[in-house]
Each structure stands twice: as C-alpha cells, then as structure tokens.
Amino acid sequence: MLPILPMTTVYIVMILIIFLAAAIRILREYERGVIFTLGRFTGVKGPGLIILIPFIQRMERVDLRIIVLDVPEQDVISHDNVSVNVNAVVYFRVVDPEKAIIQVENFYAATSQLAQTTLRSVLGRHELDEMLAEREQLNYDIQEILDKQTDTWGIKISNVEIKHVDLNESMVRAIAKQAEAERERRAKVINAKGELEASKNLVEAAKILSDNPHGIQLRYLQTLSDISNDKTNTVVFPFPSDFQQFMKGIVKE
Known part of the structure; x- marks a missing residue:
C-alpha cells in the first residue's frame, strides 16, 4: 500500500508544476521571444527552451517567416480620372523582433493599413494605360515606399504584386472602341505608305x-x-x- 503524502507536500508539488508550466517556453526554429522583465525590455531569446520567471517576466512570440498579406480591393481614381478597383498581395517578414513589438502595437494590422493607403496613393498618380502596361514598375514603386516606411518597425517588404485591375463595363467598351480606332488608324497609315511607295x-x-x-x-x-x-x-x-x-x-x- 502506497503511503499517503501529507497535504503540504501535495500543495508544494502542485505549486511546482504550476511554476514550471508558467516558466517554461519552447520556441520553434522560426520563432523568437521578446522578453519583458517587470515591463522593461530585457532581450530577444530563442529558438529552443526558454525559462521565464513567473509573474515577473513576460514573453511575446514573433514569427520570422514570410507573411502573405492580401490587400483588400481598393477604389482608385487614376490620374486621367478613371475609376478602377485594384487589389494586391504583399510579402513581408519581421527582421527585428524588438522593433516589431515595441515600435508598433500590431505590426500586421499596421502593415495592412499602410499597404492600402500606399496602393491608392501610388496608382492615383498614374494613368490607366500605365496601370495596365507598367505593372512591374508600379509593383517596385509600391514596394520601395512600403519598405522605407516599415523599416522603423523592423519589417522587410520582400515583394508586392498587383493582382487585378478591374474596370466597369462602360470603361471596357470605351477601351475596346479606342483599340478599334487605333487599329483603323494604323491600317490607313500603312495603306497611305503603300500608295506613296507605289506612286x-x-x-x-x-x-x-x-x-x-x-x-x-x-x-x-x-x-x-x-x-x-x-x-x-x-x-x-x-x-x-x-x-x-x-x-x-x-x-x-
């Protein structure tokens, strides 16, 4: 028959288990822990086993992998006063966990809002033809602006891709008419050049x-x-x- 442990010993074991559960943290290879001791930043730890002092130290986990941010559809007015709906995707990652936690309250939400405003601002300075034909350059311009502004948050913008530029039906018909007129103009120019050469x-x-x-x-x-x-x-x-x-x-x- 097993001996019955005194209640004091049971309490001590339970307290020890609670203490270890509150003190031990395990961080994966792609994670880092930002440690605060009595509210003050005391360092970045990980990956592996991390031991904290319960009720004195607190840890914030930060994922260092590339995060895919889907920018919601934005209503953009181009430089030639054409209304278009544009959405994009942003790839970014945290390069400085300390700044990502201390300098901004929620770096994911902040990056999302900044990406939306930057997308409208950059595309609004260009005409519709440039949005459709020079998408690669626009991606680079948006990435450069975002990367410069998020640098103080410890965030690196890896890439920006404009996914869709949607037009309303009236604008689609207008573009189709414009393309048809351009083809007729080119045909007339080629015909005139042929007649001139023949003459x-x-x-x-x-x-x-x-x-x-x-x-x-x-x-x-x-x-x-x-x-x-x-x-x-x-x-x-x-x-x-x-x-x-x-x-x-x-x-x-």
Whole structure:
C-alpha cells in the first residue's frame, strides 16, 4: 500500500508544476521571444527552451517567416480620372523582433493599413494605360515606399504584386472602341505608305520609259500579249500617243 503524502507536500508539488508550466517556453526554429522583465525590455531569446520567471517576466512570440498579406480591393481614381478597383498581395517578414513589438502595437494590422493607403496613393498618380502596361514598375514603386516606411518597425517588404485591375463595363467598351480606332488608324497609315511607295515607283518607271522609246514599244507589245490571253468578247487595242499624232497629220493632209 502506497503511503499517503501529507497535504503540504501535495500543495508544494502542485505549486511546482504550476511554476514550471508558467516558466517554461519552447520556441520553434522560426520563432523568437521578446522578453519583458517587470515591463522593461530585457532581450530577444530563442529558438529552443526558454525559462521565464513567473509573474515577473513576460514573453511575446514573433514569427520570422514570410507573411502573405492580401490587400483588400481598393477604389482608385487614376490620374486621367478613371475609376478602377485594384487589389494586391504583399510579402513581408519581421527582421527585428524588438522593433516589431515595441515600435508598433500590431505590426500586421499596421502593415495592412499602410499597404492600402500606399496602393491608392501610388496608382492615383498614374494613368490607366500605365496601370495596365507598367505593372512591374508600379509593383517596385509600391514596394520601395512600403519598405522605407516599415523599416522603423523592423519589417522587410520582400515583394508586392498587383493582382487585378478591374474596370466597369462602360470603361471596357470605351477601351475596346479606342483599340478599334487605333487599329483603323494604323491600317490607313500603312495603306497611305503603300500608295506613296507605289506612286514613287510609277513615277520612276515613267521616267525610264520616256527616256527610251523602245521601252514604250516593248511595254505596248506586252500589253497586247496580256489582252490576247484574256478570255473575253470585247478587245480594246491601246495605241501609243505618237501613233495618234501620226494619224492626225494624215487627216490634215
């Protein structure tokens, strides 16, 4: 029969268990503990086994892994007064646990709010075409501004990506009309350049033929050959202008 322990011993064992439970902390490899002793910062510990003095020391856990922050959809007015809905994603991590706990109350919420305001501010300085075509540069600009402002919080912004730039239906139709007009303009320009090049070639060919009468005769014979190969009941015989002048001379005589 096991001996019955005195109540005092039981109380001491229970107090010891409670003390150890309150004193022992285990931090993972990607975690750090910010230690406060009587409210004063006394250091950063971890990873591994951490022993605290109960009721005197307190610890705040900080995750050092990259955090994915989804920036909610923002209503942005572009520089050319176009209303668009934009959302983004921000990748950041804590590089200084002391600053992340002491300098800001909630670094996650603070980074989220700062990302939203910065997104609206940066995109509002650009036109819609730039938002659609220069997204990589805009990502870099937003990241640079966020990284500079969160540096005092011990936070490093790793990357910023604009996910979607959504337009209303009227703006989509307007952009489609603009693209169609641009295609028609390019087609007209290409057609005009082709006609200009063709006219230059015709002028050059005419000069060559006018300088060589035999060339005109050869061209006349080639035209007759082309007409003879055409299957039609009507045949038109072209004749050179000098032959017409010759016939006029005969009539006058």
